[in-house]
Amino acid sequence: MDARPKTRQVNRERKSPPPQPPRGAKQIVIPMTRPQYDDLWHQTDRLRAFLAGWAEAAPELFPAGFDQGDRLHGLGRESRKLPGVKLRKIVLADGTSYWLRPSFVTGYMTGTVDELAYPLLLAAHGVPPWLLTIGFGHSDMYWYRIIERLGRNSLVGTTVRDAARLPAHLAADEHHADWAGQKGYVATTVGGGCVLGVALTASADDVHLQEAYGVFAAEARDVEPEYAPETVNTDGWAATRNAFRAWFPKIAVVLCFLHGFLKIRDRCRKAHELHRRIWDVYRAATAEEFRRLMDEFQRWSEAQTWTASVSEMLTKLWNKTESYVVAYDHPGCHRTSNAVDRPMNRLCRLMYAGRGLHGHRGTSELRLRGWALLLNFRPYARRSNRPRAHDSPAHRLNDKRYHEHWLHNLMASTSLMGFRNRVPAIR
Template identity: 40%
Template sequence: MEPSRGKSICVPFDSEEHYAACVADPESFRQHLTEVFGQHPELFPARIDEGFVLHDKSWSLKQQLMLRRIELKATAGVFLVRPSFLLPYMVGRTEEVEKALYLRHWGVPFDALVYGFGRDAMYWYRAEIALGRPAIVGSTVKQPEKLPGHLLADEKHTWALGQEVYVPTTVGGGCILGATVTDAASADALETAYGEFAQEARALSPTYSPKTVCTDGWEGTQSAWRSLFPTVCIILCFLHSVLQIARRCGRDRATRTLILGRVWAAYHSCTRAQFSQRLRRLREWAKARPLKGALRQMVLKLCSKGPQFARAYRFPGAHRTSNALDRLMNHQDRRFYAMRYLHGTPDATRLAVRAMALQWNFHPYGARSRRNDPTRRSPFHDLNGFEYHPNWLHNLLIASSMGGHKL
């Protein structure tokens, strides 16, 4: 039986045979936990280093397997020790579901999973939704110093049961660090939504505050981030303004090439002074050219936002465009379209987008992504520099030990 949420320690074992031998011998079991704790203390509850005792053992009727619980000497807290080859709540073996859930990452319908792997559609739906329960930040970022200092944030417009909703998404270090669902895009609603990321990040590092966050021009987004992190520097996405200019060019390729060449030349300035100077020259050039009204307006509007763009020069490594976010939100968009958008209760839709986020963070790279660097494994590996297990689902389950929290 799985204890209350967040009180399950997920531990890797070499094999089921290795686990069976350890769980049958209390001394071997204790020794293995001590070895794993020495390598990865973040997987265990706080104060376990002060000692623990074997609390009890039970037989899982679902999985026909012996399970053990431990009790901390310092707090008397009781925690289930679950091997990574078992899913939470004993719903299945990891090897039996990992390929199906990998296909879900690419939007394969549940009925197709039933055809290929058996069970029923509801089983696969629940198995995927369960991935959204752990903390995204705590499961993805395993050390406080790995929390990205430069973030990107935006809201994905989608639908739930036919009603328009928003998916506020926070990205950093190539991973989705925050994703939830809200039915409004006001400053208060977005502050609550982005507050989930802030709460999880501060659970990992109480003093955490990002240096910068790159957003579009929506005031509600910027206001939410200022409220959550008063010291953060809001950087306006340059790409959004470029796309507005490109749309106003219509089918006039010559004008489009000419204007965007000058715009991107300003973007690639090496210093803040050079950037400001090139924007001034762009403004002068736009006023002197016989451009269409709407097109000229967009160019002059970009120039007027120079101070908001130029803030990035004070922070080396800051995101100046939303490309790193757009790539991940494109994945979200494909998933939403494949499943014909969101369904179910608000809690179910929230868990669905959180599950998508963790599936992205732990999905294994394909051969094309690893062509230039064969050592790359996954976004989680890129961010943390290691992985707990070569299998992506084992890795996710182990990383989400304790529900991604430090209790």
């Protein structure tokens, strides 16, 4: 008889964030290559002119009050991991101090963009740490922690560089994950084609999901304190709807039409005429047309012979007509959950490749957040010979980038760890 497998006991409850700001929140990341660093970093006047140019072009990279005056205040110690690389200290007019970091250096001085761009691109596509170790050296935990440290940045603040670009229409769902031998739920929020919220929770009830989606709400309101999305697309799970209504009382919840269709399709996969008629209803251009087509579809369905399970799902579909009609009051909203399903499927494959999540809640969630940032900033695949208008989901959302290289762009976006208002500077 096989022995019963042992499961690791992990902390499954969310802890309050520490009162002090994270260490990286005092680092200003400047888009800069290694040749520019060698040329400018020790030349005070030229470096100040370089900073002034970026402060005008991309003020979101700099803390509030940067335009009131500053002074360079010497160099830090030389990095033991990266010989020849030193951070520079800068002090603002109010006395708060920050460290300047060039974007070719990754967070925590763990490597350079040139060294890590290809391994991290592979990691974003599911290559496990042990294979990265074989191909690029270091150790398995080195690669594991690089992704985990990425997750310490604000997911919303790093991805959305302009508060005006915060999406008005969201989509949200929970993935059922294997978490240290027990069931966990990954509450995922997507908007503008990017993953903006990933939180791990032990249960899918009202209390736990409100807490999980509250991480997204807090980060979004750090970027824009008055942020109030117009709609969110969800499945029929009441706790998800209640969580968003608790954080955004005026939000309109749009019921996912795809979920209603899938429940029918899974019970009669060969009924192609039925499937076609359902999607004909979905394609209605107006609310009135949707109601009319749904009535016609109901009369046609009642004249057919279906199994009891199919009839039950059909009845649920047309009984939810008014819930589906809500979408017509909000042009541009997500009428199906495809917007969240596609990026969430990538996270699912990454978790499957690692056979689930194995760490405590904090470390497991950081790894998920690090993956999400890689998915937001990794370059699109090439398509024939036609040039793409945008390089990545984050580039498309912001319609701007700080550097042509995707990892330079990600590193620059992590300036101040993506925080704008909530995290104070270090004195």
